[in-house]
Structures are given as structure tokens and as C-alpha cells.
Amino acid sequence: MRTIEELQEIAIKTIEQENFLASPKNLYEPIDYAMHQGGKRIRPLLALMASELFSGDIEKAKPVAIAIEVLHNFTLLHDDIMDKSPLRRGKPTVYNKYDTSAAILSGDTMYSLACKYLLRSETKLIPDLMECFTQGIIEVFHGQAYDMEFEERNDVRIEEYIEMIRLKTGALLASALKLGAITALADKKDMDYLYNFGLNIGIAFQLQDDILDCWSNLEDFGKVTGTDIADNKKTFLYLKSLELADKDDKEVLTKYFSSTNFDKKEKEDAIKAIYHKLNLKQIAQQLMQEYNNKAMESLDKIGVDNQRKQNLISFANKLMHRNK
DSSP: OOOHHHHHHHHHHHHHTOOOOOSSHHHHHHHHHHHTSOOOOHHHHHHHHHHHHTTOOHHHHHHHHHHHHHHHHHHHHHHHHHHTOOEETTEEOHHHHSOHHHHHHHHHHHHHHHHHHHTTSOGGGHHHHHHHHHHHHHHHHHHHHHHHHHHTOSOOOHHHHHHHHIIIIIHHHHHHHHHHHHHTTOOHHHHHHHHHHHHHHHHHHHHHHHHHHHHOOHHHHSSOSSHHHHTTOOOHHHHHHHHHOOHHHHHHHHHHTTOSOSOHHHHHHHHHHHHHHTTHHHHHHHHHHHHHHHHHHHHHTSSSOGGGGHHHHHHHHHHHTOOO
16 A cells, blocks of 8 residues: 555656647646646545555546546636636736636636546446536535625625535545545445545635635745735634624724725734634634544544555645645
8 A cells, every 4th residue: 555645746746747738829828837836736646545545546546636636726727816816836827827818718628628537537437437526516616606605795604604615625625535436446335434534624624724824924825825814705714703702803803804995914914913812723723623523533434444544544634734
């Protein structure tokens, strides 16, 4: 059985050796740029780890590993447009480097390319793979729609936010795991447990992302920090602060989150001061741990030798302590 480091090296190499350049250049150059911006290749790694978990042949998992990474990057192209993000992994976002129209068209093409990669899988597995793949991306779209809806609402509940990130972030991680498990002919019940593991890890992952956006820096995080506050994103940190704040602090929170027409640093400093006062970083980290524990409970139920689960346990621990 390979180590997580060996599998990650395989995942990175599998993606990096793919050439996405073709004609017309203005369609495929942005795709190639997006796909070769680096990154830890978490989703293809999960597909390979799931294959290994069930003693599968990771060569059979490589098409789904590439497919899920292309799909993930497709969502990033469109996310960056909607969020007006200038940087991704420390480099200009696709719409920023090229233009918005190019990013939309290239992103749409990436979705089709992801399906083509998936179709390279073993023929008898394609119906199950496509069902998992398409359901996963539909859930991501649902999550994105809720995220957009929340920007216009002032009554978002924490439970709704958790459901949104379950869909927007957790579904794709869970789908990557299930796709890899399908190629290894895993038992359906075990795949369901694995899928739930992925969903809960995804929620913990996004909570960590919210924390890093607030308390990290550009060099470590790879993208501009403080954007959640600047863009009035109703993250767990903001929603929990409204729940815990006294009258005066609640007025400050609602004032700053009712408009973007403030000095960015002034707004960020004021909001972070309230977050610090309310111990929000530690509260968010505690919630992360709760979802990590739920993930471990699902993993524990999978009917394979515990030694084979060590890679996924290590992966979850690394997510909990990452800085980017």
C-alpha cells in the first residue's frame, strides 16, 4: 500500500503531464493556464486514496482523478468571476489574465472535457460513475446558488450556512472519494460511509478556509485575504458573531456588512476586533473538530482493515492543521 505522499506525487504528476492546449488557442490556453497553476491536487488524490482503500488498481482510477480535477477547476473559473477574485494560488485568475468572456467559455469547455476524461473509464462502470459525477456537480451548483442568495439576505441561519458549504465544498470531495471507490468495485454500504466521510471533511475544510481568509496572509494563503469581510460574505464567523455580540458590537457588524462602501482596512480591523473579542477563531476551530469527528465515525464503519484507513486519517489531520 502506498503512502499518502506517494499517492499525492502520482496525483500531481497525473495532472501536470496532461496537455490541455489545442485549437482555437483563445479557448484552450486559459484552460491550460488554469490546470497548470499548481496546487495540492486534493480531489484527484482522494480518488486515488479511495481506490487504494479498497485494494483497487489506481491506474483505473486515473481517468476519474483527472475528471474531478478538471471539474473542480471549472468551478473555480466561474467562482472567481462571481466573487471578482484577482488571484488564485498566488497568480492572476483566468478572467483577470484573459477576460470574463474567455473565462466563461473556457470554463464551460472544461465541464465537457471532464466528462470526456470520465468516459475513459472501464465501460461497465460508466453509468455509476456518471451518476455520481453529475449528482456531485449539481450539488455544487446548488451550494453556489445558496451562497449567492445569502448575499442578499439578512436572516441567514448557521444551519443554512453549514448546508451551503456541505453542498458547495463537501459534495465534490465526497464525489472524488466515491468515484475512486467505484473503480475499485467497493461495496455500496462502504461507499456511502466513505461519501459521508468526504462531506464532513469538506465542511471542516471550508470552515478552515473561512478562518484562513480572516487570519492568514497572501504569501501563505495564495489568494487575497480579508475578501469575506470586504465582500460581506455571511460565513460562520459572521453569523456566530451576530449570535454572540452585545448590542453595540451587533450594530457595528450590521453597519459594516450592509455596504461595501468602506475603507477595506478600516472595515477589516473593526470586524476582526469583534471576532477576537468573541473568541470566534477558537469557536470555529472547535466546530471544525466536531465535523472531523463525524468524518472519523463514518470512516470507522467502513469494512476494511484499519491499517488501510491510515492515509485518510492522515489526510483529515493535515486539513485540520493547514495554513493555505
